[in-house]
Amino acid sequence: MAKVYKLKFYGTTYNIVLGKANYVNNGTVAVLMYTCTPKGKIKEDFGDLTRNIGDSDAWADKESQFVDTNNLGSEIVKWLEENHIAENTGIIGYSGFCSYPLMKFTKDALDGMIELE
Numbered sequence: 137m138a139k140v141y142k143l144k145f146y147g148t149t150y151n152i153v154l155g156k157a158n159y160v161n162n163g164t165v166a167v168l169m170y171t172c173t174p175k176g177k178i179k180e181d182f183g184d185l186t187r188n189i190g191d192s193d194a195w196a197d198k199e200s201q202f203v204d205t206n207n208l209g210s211e212i213v214k215w216l217e218e219n220h221i222a223e224n225t226g227i228i229g230y231s232g233f234c235s236y237p238l239m240k241f242t243k244d245a246l247d248g249m250i251e252l253e
Contacts, residue, residue, distance in 0.1 A: 150182065159188040188202075203222070220242055
């Protein structure tokens with residue numbers, strides 16, 4: 137069963153499960169977010185947690201990827217760290233006018249994600 141996390145986003149608290157797959161062009165990890173019931177039954181797509189940007193080939197891998205702070209806000213980094221989902225590597229990737237932190241996902245978090253195809 138997937139691990140369920142609580143996420144407060146724009147004043148509303150959501151139950152969230154994470155799903156993982158790999159980006160087709162480079163095989164790096166892709167992480168998606170879904171709202172769910174308290175027991176983990178998926179309700180709907182919440183958003184893409186990660187971004188496959190140009191720097192992904194150089195820095196990302198099966199455990200690390202750039203996090204979409206552009207759409208999810210910079211607070212998502214704190215949420216990932218507080219919930220022991222991922223650690224900030226200090227590396228920043230750029231795409232257009234946006235910057236994205238490279239986060240390394242913990243083994244426990246990766247193991248608790250839904251496998252997506």
